[in-house]
Amino acid sequence: MSSLRDQLLKAGLVTEEQVKKAETKPKPSGKPRKNNKNKSKPQTGQTQSAAKAKKRELTDLERFYKERDSTEKAEKEEQDRQRKEAARVRKQNRAKIGALIRNNMQNDEAAELRYNFVVGSSVKYLFVTEAQQELLSAGKLAIAFLGEKRCLIAPEVADQILEIEPSRIIIRFEPDSE
Incomplete structure (x- = not known):
C-alpha cells in the first residue's frame, strides 16, 4: 500500500516541493489546543490591521447612518414646521376673509328675486332685490361664499x-365694454 504522499503526487494534487516543505514543518505537539471563543486579539500583524480597518469601516458606517438619521429627522421637523405654519396662515386668512364678508355683506332679507349664477358645473342662486340685480348685472356687486x-x-x-386668497371663488358679472 502506498502512502498518502505518493497518492497525492500521482494524482498531481501536490508537487515535490510542497511535499518537502510539509515534511520540514514542525509537527504539532500532542497538547490539545485551547478553544478561545472570544478571540478579541488577532494572532498575526496582518490580521490585526485588517481587524482595525474593519472596525474603522464600521465606525464610519455607523457615523454615516447617524448623520443620515439626524438629517432625515431635521428635514421631517422642518416639513412639520412648514405644514403647521401654512395651516396657521390659512386659518388666519379664513378669519380675515370671513370678517371682510360679514362686515361688508349687502344681502337683503326681504329680497324676492331669484338670481341664478354658475359655479363650476352647477347652477346656484341667491335672492336679491331689483336694485341689487341691476348692480350685479353692471358689475357693481360680486358674490362670495361664507360657508x-x-x-x-x-x-x-x-x-x-x-x-x-387668489383661489377663492368670487362671482362677478363683467359687463361688455362696447
Whole structure:
C-alpha cells in the first residue's frame, strides 16, 4: 500500500516541493489546543490591521447612518414646521376673509328675486332685490361664499379677498365694454 504522499503526487494534487516543505514543518505537539471563543486579539500583524480597518469601516458606517438619521429627522421637523405654519396662515386668512364678508355683506332679507349664477358645473342662486340685480348685472356687486351662505359684496371687497386668497371663488358679472 502506498502512502498518502505518493497518492497525492500521482494524482498531481501536490508537487515535490510542497511535499518537502510539509515534511520540514514542525509537527504539532500532542497538547490539545485551547478553544478561545472570544478571540478579541488577532494572532498575526496582518490580521490585526485588517481587524482595525474593519472596525474603522464600521465606525464610519455607523457615523454615516447617524448623520443620515439626524438629517432625515431635521428635514421631517422642518416639513412639520412648514405644514403647521401654512395651516396657521390659512386659518388666519379664513378669519380675515370671513370678517371682510360679514362686515361688508349687502344681502337683503326681504329680497324676492331669484338670481341664478354658475359655479363650476352647477347652477346656484341667491335672492336679491331689483336694485341689487341691476348692480350685479353692471358689475357693481360680486358674490362670495361664507360657508354655504352666498353673500353680496362690493367689488373692492372682492378684490381684497382675492389678494388674500387668489383661489377663492368670487362671482362677478363683467359687463361688455362696447
